[in-house]
Amino acid sequence: MSFANGLRLARAAGSLLALAGAGAARADGSATTLLDSRPYVRDGGHQETPLYESFALSARSDGGDVLQDVRIVARAWGRLTLGTPFDEHRTAGDVDSLFVEGRVLKRHLLLRVGRQLAVGGAVRATQLDGIAADGVVRNGIGAQAWAGVPVQPRFSQAGGDFLTGARVFWRHAFDSEVGASFVYALRKGYIARRDVALEGSWTPIRAVTVNALGQWSLEEARLAEARLQGLWQASPKLQLVADVQRTAPDLFLDRTSIFSVFSEERRDEAGGEVVYRLLQPLSLEGDWHFLKVEGGNGHRGGARATFRTPTGGSFGAEARLLTEPDNGYKLARLFGIRRFPRNVTVTLDLDAYWLERQINAEKRSFVATLTGGWAFLPGWEAMLAGSFGTTPYFERRTEVIARVAWRFGVPARLPGGFR
Amino acid sequence: MKYLLVLAAAVAACATAATVLGTSAGGDEILFPxxxxxxxxxxxxxxxxxxxxxxxxxxxxxxxxxxxxxxxxxxxxxxxxxxxxxxxxxxxxxxxxxxxxxxxxxxxxxxxxxxxxxxxxxxxxxxxxxxxxxxxxxxxxxxxxxxxxxxAQCTTCHLDLASYPLVPVTEVSHQGDFLRRHGNVARASGKSCAACHEQNFCLDCHAEKTVMVPVETRLVDRPDRRFIHRQDFLGRHSIDARSDPALCQRCHAVSSCETCHQHERISAGASARNPHPPGWVLPGSPQFHGTEARRNISSCAACHDQGEQSNCVSCHKVGGIGGDPHPAGFRTRHDINEARNDGRCVACHF
Incomplete structure (x- = not known):
């Protein structure tokens, strides 16, 4: 990690803020200080205590005649490890997002430049340093495009990495859209992905939504991913979902990775879920899926009941099951959130699971977490959490988390005239 | 004492930011009957x-x-x-x-x-x-x-939905196992998500290469929310990964696994921490590494994905002790010119 690079990014953010100083504006964001003391070696042989500081900002301006709806979004963090760091790096830091976006051509075209998340069609969700464009031409028909360098951790750079993609779509309504897309990605100069996709989410009537996706790898000339899902809101109290999907796990790896040669090529899953709101504050949820992998079959399923109190608290119980050809586990959870006067909140989370076969000569895991939070001023909140347990990797596990967060809102006064 | 100074500095940093950005609520109210x-x-x-x-x-x-x-x-x-x-x-x-x-x-x-x-x-x-x-x-x-x-044409009236604490309407219901389903919606209709959620919200989980701490650590006081990695996920993550090898890759780069496994010193040749069971190299053994690799290659990639220096290639090259990695009929489907432009082929050839 290079702090010089970090400083350069911070200066660039300041300059962008100053540039966008025209028109009515508002800003939201948060600053969070987090101390996390946790075990880092099996059996708790080393307790590491890093202190984190993160800052997030979303500033918006009406903009001017050419560039409108200007928005600057940034989130970055730094770490200082107290005591002896396990990985011999006392400091670290990175930028999760830093982009400026705005609309041009009478708000018809959105442009975004900087570190961002590219989401859509064949691109999937890719963190990118680059540019994105998104516009609607007429009657909901439009296009999106992305180009840039996939993000590398801690400001490092990778030569020969590049990604571009585009998507054309017809957006019928808020919840009904179909699209066709492609992605072309290079890693170290070699083709990592070259896929096309057709996808859509459609709500023909208010109670029913159908979602489908098919992604084809042009390099491999086979299906990378296919999915069909239907959601039916049978009544205000009952929601049903059924889905079936096929994935090629090796095509989720870069083709330049030698492991894509050896990886499993097909995985199928089919199942569904049901949500029933028995009473207004009580909801019951259940899901089950049949899994078919190369080594055999498996199941994934669970049930959960949640009771919400009028004061914003909630209490719940959950049980889950996962089996695959080699191992599996059964999981049970109890959790509760209780709100007290003077903006005090206490939560409890009890989590236990039982393995079918041993891992590290253990078949059981139990972790209990207790937290106490206090919103002591408008926008300010402090939280202390303690987590204790015994797991396959830690005979005794203790974690303490302290967090102070400040959320600011409008109108905020920012440097550079961005009010 | 040193820790206290660091903590004090962090609090001071927050307070300075608050002062610079301004938090005053303004005490005056105009009394208009x-x-x-x-x-x-x-x-x-x-x-x-x-x-x-x-x-x-x-x-x-x-x-x-x-x-x-x-x-x-x-x-x-x-x-x-x-x-x-x-x-x-x-x-x-x-x-x-x-x-x-x-x-x-x-x-x-x-x-x-x-x-x-x-x-x-x-x-x-x-x-x-x-x-x-x-x-x-x-x-x-x-x-x-x-x-x-x-x-649900919210933006007809609402200028900035992302700043509202909206409960999702029926069509984009977040009930049930929405966490596993949300990608379908996002990839087919990302604008629907963006109507309510800032990118920083997505990056809580999808900033796989830059993330500060896992989201379940930052939001440890939200046990009601569904997280993939809740509580002791470490102990069972290998089972989840085997049940759906692509699940990890949807959010994480291979380097994420590699970084953690190397950080924890769980890698081949690390003496007592060698993760490979007995019979790993013996064909026919129930623990044979070839079977495991087919089943969940990402677990291998977590430690061994080093391009041409990979352990796989050192054995699985033509003439190597691991045998020919090419499946039957490979040569009839691929020619040598194609191989020159393929990153996987050049790992062994040319």
Whole structure:
């Protein structure tokens, strides 16, 4: 990690803020200080205590005649490890997002430049340093495009990495859209992905939504991913979902990775879920899926009941099951959130699971977490959490988390005239 | 002592940021009794005249001091500032608020025949602030807006949905196992997500290469939320990964696994921490590495994905002790020119 690079990014953010100083504006964001003391070696042989500081900002301006709806979004963090760091790096830091976006051509075209998340069609969700464009031409028909360098951790750079993609779509309504897309990605100069996709989410009537996706790898000339899902809101109290999907796990790896040669090529899953709101504050949820992998079959399923109190608290119980050809586990959870006067909140989370076969000569895991939070001023909140347990990797596990967060809102006064 | 200094510095950093960015709520409240003015037959237009021609909410619709002094000049002259200001020492004008709705007062006033009470059914009194409209109920009495609401065309009225604590409507219900399903919606209709969620919200999980701490650590006080990695996920992550090898790769780069495994020193050749079971190299063994690699290659990639230096290639090259990695009929489907431009082929050839 290079702090010089970090400083350069911070200066660039300041300059962008100053540039966008025209028109009515508002800003939201948060600053969070987090101390996390946790075990880092099996059996708790080393307790590491890093202190984190993160800052997030979303500033918006009406903009001017050419560039409108200007928005600057940034989130970055730094770490200082107290005591002896396990990985011999006392400091670290990175930028999760830093982009400026705005609309041009009478708000018809959105442009975004900087570190961002590219989401859509064949691109999937890719963190990118680059540019994105998104516009609607007429009657909901439009296009999106992305180009840039996939993000590398801690400001490092990778030569020969590049990604571009585009998507054309017809957006019928808020919840009904179909699209066709492609992605072309290079890693170290070699083709990592070259896929096309057709996808859509459609709500023909208010109670029913159908979602489908098919992604084809042009390099491999086979299906990378296919999915069909239907959601039916049978009544205000009952929601049903059924889905079936096929994935090629090796095509989720870069083709330049030698492991894509050896990886499993097909995985199928089919199942569904049901949500029933028995009473207004009580909801019951259940899901089950049949899994078919190369080594055999498996199941994934669970049930959960949640009771919400009028004061914003909630209490719940959950049980889950996962089996695959080699191992599996059964999981049970109890959790509760209780709100007290003077903006005090206490939560409890009890989590236990039982393995079918041993891992590290253990078949059981139990972790209990207790937290106490206090919103002591408008926008300010402090939280202390303690987590204790015994797991396959830690005979005794203790974690303490302290967090102070400040959320600011409008109108905020920012440097550079961005009010 | 050193830790205390560091903590103090962090708190000071937060406080400095708060000071620079400004958090003051402003203590003064202008005490305006709507009911008393109504009794005195003061029409709305008397004080809110700019509203009559306003096509957006970006203007100044609340009266300035000069407007008040048209009637109350004597009170100010007598120094009775407290009649209107709750905090005389910090007396100021009405605070400006940026518009959050697309709303054309001029057009609506024509429709309601200049009867403001059609929408503004209750008005604030001193120290008794109220919502000046009944929210959606005020708008949805009109058929046109009711249709827009049903069609979830939120941005017709709302300028900035991301700043609202909206509960998702039926069509984009977040109930049940939405965490596993949300990618379908996002990839097919990302704008629907962006209507309510900032990118920083997505990056809580999807900033796989830059993330500060896992989201379940940052939000440890939200046990009601579904997280993939809740509590002791470490102990069972290998099972989840084997049940769905692509699950990890949807959010994480291979380097994420590699970084953690190397950080924890769980890698081949690390003596007691060697993760490979007995029989790993023996064909026919139930633990044979070839079978495991086919089943979940990402677990191998976590430690061994080092390109041409990979352990796989060192054995699985043509003529190597691992045998020919090419499946039957490989040569009939691929020619040598194709191989020159393929990153996987050049790992062994050329």
């Amino acid at each position: 709507h009911a008393r003015h109504k009794q005195a037959n003061v029409d709305c237009i008397t004080c809110h005249e700019p509203v009559w021609d306003a096509k957006t909410l970006a203007g100044d619709f609340l009266p300035n001091e000069a407007k008040c002094l048209e009637c109350h000049k004597a009170k100010k002259a007598a120094g009775e500032c407290a009649m209107c200001h709750s905090d005389v020492r910090h007396a100021g004008p009405w605070p400006k608020r940026p518009p959050r709705l697309n709303f054309d007062h001029a057009a609506h006033l024509d429709r309601v025949k200049e009867d403001c009470s059609v929408c503004h059914k209750q008005l604030a009194e001193p120290r008794k602030p109220v919502m000046i409209t009944a929210g959606h109920a005020a708008c949805l009495t009109c058929h046109n807006h009711s249709k827009q609401y049903d069609d």
